[in-house]
Structures are given as C-alpha cells and as structure tokens.
Amino acid sequence: MQSRQYLLASRPIGTPNSENWNFVKTDLPPLGANQIKVKVLYISLDPAMRGWMNEGKSYIPPVGIGEVMRAGGVGQVTESTDPKFKVGDNVYGTFGVCDYAVVSTQGIHKVDANLAPLERYLGVLGMPGMTAYFGLLDTGKPKAGETVVVSGAAGAVGTVVGQIAKIKGCRVVGIAGGEEKCKYLVDELGFDAAIDYKNSDVKQGLKEHCPKGVDVFFDNVGGDILDDVLTRINMKARIVICGAISQYNNTTPVKGPSNYLTLLVNRAKMEGIVVFDNIDNYGKSAAEMAGWIGEGKLIAKEHIVEGLETFPDTLLMLFRGENFGKLVIKVDHQK
C-alpha cells in the first residue's frame, strides 16, 4: 500500500511556490502497537500552516524538511492495532497532506458521519469553530448591544465568530473581500453589515456601520485592517488577535499596528489566543455549537476543492482571500 504525500522540500521565502513541495509516493510502514491506518477523506487547509513551514519555534515546532506537511484531516480507519478503533470508524486527527497515513492513536478521536457531514469536523465542529467560540466568548467577552467587528469574516473562523456574536445579541460587522462574500454574510448569516475591503474604504465603512464604535474586534488578518479598526475602538475595547494572514508571506518585517496607542487612550487591550489552550472544554462547546446548528442559528459553510494534487495551489487561496468558508481538500484515491 503506497501513500501519496506532499513533503516540505524547502522553506518558502514569501509566498510558497512549487519548489517548496515534493509530491511523492511512499510505501507505508506496517502498523506498530496502538496504531491505525487511515484513508484520508478531507484535509483541512489553514492559515497557520504557513507558520509551520518557517524555521523556528512557534506555539508548535515547525515541519521538518523532507517531512509530510502537517495538516488536520478526517478519514476512515482501514487497519487498526488499537482495540478502541475499528476498521470503518471515521476519525479526526493530524494525518498530514496525503491520501493514506499510518499514525498512533494518541490525539485521534472518532467523528460521527450521521450527525454531520465529515468535512464539518474540520470547520465549525473542529478547530476553527473552537477558535471562534473560545476566542470570542472567553477573550472578546461580548455583551449584548455591543458592536463586534470581525476580519476575515467569510473564512472558517470569521463566519462562526460573527454568528456567535449575533446569538449573543451584538451588532456584528464583518470585513471580507468581494461583493459576493459581503452579501452572503448579511443575507445568509445575518451579519448587520459587511465591509468589502477589496472594493471600498475600510475606515469609511467602519464609520458608517459602527456608529457607536467598536467594542470587540476579532482579528484574523492584521496589517492595515487592524490599524483601521484601532482608530474606531471604544473605551475598554477588546482586540482578539487570532491571526494576521495579510502578513504571513511577508519578506519584509510584519507591519505592526501603528495605531496601537489608541489602546492607551481607550484603556483597551489586545490579547493573543491559541485554541489548544481550551482543549479540555471542547466537548461542552461542541455540544452548544451543535445545538445552535440544529436550531438553524449557526450555519456551516465549507469550501471544498477536489483532488490531493491541487494542494499547493489550493493552499494559496487562503492568502489571496479566495476561500469562502472553511477551505478543505476532498481527497481522491487511486484505484
């Protein structure tokens, strides 16, 4: 049994390109104790992957040169030496960018295809959903009637942040790229307004759509948008730093927020979050989110691209702002 895999061939300078990848076929090893072989069905593409390609320690170690690119995924067990996992079980885990993987069962958990389509466990019911839930509620602490702004609003995390903020009774303004996404946020997801950063002035949009200022800003993009929002924050505002996708491919230093002194004027704070810190509470939050989905208050949106070989290009959709909802690859399997 061979696995098709994307290996990290070299560390990118700026935007990743084809030379950073090696697409190989490799024989999988026989299973050791407490291992499973997984047929990978969906692969999660996340902005954080860009950071894992860099040298140097971040919140988790980088992917080594020559290693399979790290990625979350869902798949089906095809062999098992762990009595807790049976052939046919659907599982979530870090299988990497590949079509078949042999992994230890530590950190693997089962998912139920009867409760939700499998790809959903990579989005609203997975890491992005948990990131949105804990980042918004525990760090952003929105109160009913407050104004919540979210950047990357049409992405995997942003769509969920905005909808939870609506559930909590806030005025919600999303910042996203393109008319189609902005229309979707307002018409389908119930955002109060959306600002199209690709075709309009963000500062002007904030002025218009946040007449009472900004109480919570959930930032996925950094750069100029962060600076623009900082000019509109209220006293005691909370800025949740979830990511800075506009800066991840920089070859120059990251653009720091020039307007950070508005934190001082407004006695506001800016706080970084990493979802892994809340791992003990995933169960409770997943149950609550599933409830909201059942009641129709939380709509899941996935952007599915077919074919493992598309990986290098599909990954770049994130940085071009081309994904619309949670970006996943649906893996094809050779006969």
Added chain:
Amino acid sequence: MQSRQYLLASRPIGTPNSENWNFVKTDLPPLGANQIKVKVLYISLDPAMRGWMNEGKSYIPPVGIGEVMRAGGVGQVTESTDPKFKVGDNVYGTFGVCDYAVVSTQGIHKVDANLAPLERYLGVLGMPGMTAYFGLLDTGKPKAGETVVVSGAAGAVGTVVGQIAKIKGCRVVGIAGGEEKCKYLVDELGFDAAIDYKNSDVKQGLKEHCPKGVDVFFDNVGGDILDDVLTRINMKARIVICGAISQYNNTTPVKGPSNYLTLLVNRAKMEGIVVFDNIDNYGKSAAEMAGWIGEGKLIAKEHIVEGLETFPDTLLMLFRGENFGKLVIKVDHQK
C-alpha cells in the same frame, strides 16, 4: 498683579521649538466665586504634554492656540474666595506653565509640606506615582518570582514601577539611557539589573538579565524597545502600555510593534492605562506609598530645574531622555 505665562503659539510638527511658545506677562483677573489665586512653586513636566499640544481629541482635549500651556503644579494660596482654602495653604492643581494663576477650586486639593517636600506631590505622591501603582498592580498584576521589565526606568513613573515590583517580590530589570542612570537603578533603587539602551544592545541585555523570560513589561517608550521586549515574553505575559515617548515627536507614523504576533504565540496581552480612571482610589494608594517611603522601601527621585523661563528647553529633556527622576521646574518669582 501680573502673571508670567507660556502660551501655546502654534502646534509643533515634530519636536517642539521656540516658535511654538509665547512667553507673556498678563494681568490676572479679579477672583470670582470659589476661586483662588496661587503662587506656583513647582511645575510638573510630563511626556503627556506633547500630546496635549496636538490637534484632535485624546483622553483630554488639546490645549488651544493662545491658551496657557496645561501643566500640573504645586503652589501656595495667596487669595481665596472659597472658605475651604485659606491664604498660605499649599495646593496641588492644574495651574499651567506660569508663576501665578487664578483658578476655580474644583479639582484643587491641599498638600502638606510637613509630610513631604512639595515637589514630591508631582512625582511619587502625584500622578506619576499613581500611574506606576495602578498600572503595575491592577494591569500588570505581577506575582512574586516573576520577571518585570520597565522602560523609561529612570523616569518619574519607571523608578516607582521598578521599586513597587521589588516590594512585590519580583525580579526587576530596568531599561534606561546612560551608565549613571543604570548604576543608580541597581545600586540605589535595588533593581536586579539595568540595560543601557544608549550604549548596549537591548535584546542581548534582555537575554542576559531575563533568563526566565519576561512576565510583565511596563512600557513608557514604545518603538524598538517595545519590539525587543516582545521577543522575550513568556506565556500569559502582560504588557502595560503607559506611553511611547520615543514616538511622540515623530513626523512619520508611529512605529507599531512589528513583533505583536508574539502576543498570539504566548497568549499574552497588551493593555493601555490612563491614571485618571483610578482617581477614587488615590487616597488608599497614596497612603500605602507613603508607608513604603517611611520604611525606606520606596525612594523618591526628583530632577529639579530652576526658572520658569527654562520651560521650552526643560520640556525637551524628557524627549532626549535627559531627566533623571521626576522632572519639575522650580518657579522663580519676580520681586
């Protein structure tokens, strides 16, 4: 009775210069109801004054063109129409950059020359001391054994921050300009180490003197020093944004902290403070600080420059990092 006064003549672009000031003699008005005439003895010079010279609202309105430059001060009552204030009382208030002032008694409070030299009410027993106390304890929340770094460490706020952090059992590292200041911080104020940003590499100094990383950073200066410290913060670190004196005279945009994404990696936060928010608790904190001074745990340091006419030059000492302790002007009075 005439008052010598510095009026704001124009708004500075970059560093204030002599053209921004009008030094005038003006007849003082007769006292209205509940007013006092004050002979100003000491004038407080503070980094925040630079902000008050700019157009545009900040946490308080700007000084108007043609108005007396705003400044805190201590002085002696020479006339009064408010029964609560008698001739001879020593008072603290916002009298402006002048030798005599007529002011309403709202916001004026008495100070006791028997308890402390009058200039001390502009430093450790005044706004800078309160800023240090509440900013460090309420926002920085240092725990015994943690490492606290303070920039502008030899200034009015920094000297107090470092000493309170020592009282709370922390390892304290100051960043200041020049060998004399650094030696003073360690030898006289009991800091564990000091980094001379004018003559040594701050990053290297942080590496050496903060072997366990930085838990609390109290920032008065911004710019490169903020960025350097951000590379050394620990998980759940607290960055207190008190000021950014390195940026106040910029003619280009403020340098935002390029390394702000270490907040994300470390789940850390950056929070702005303004001392006025704690006004209701000044009494309690002043009593505690006075106790520490009495026990010899908290040493007050003032930098006194003589003569009202020195004001335009003396103010610039703040931005050149030339003051050593709380900078005040001792006002001369014409016969």
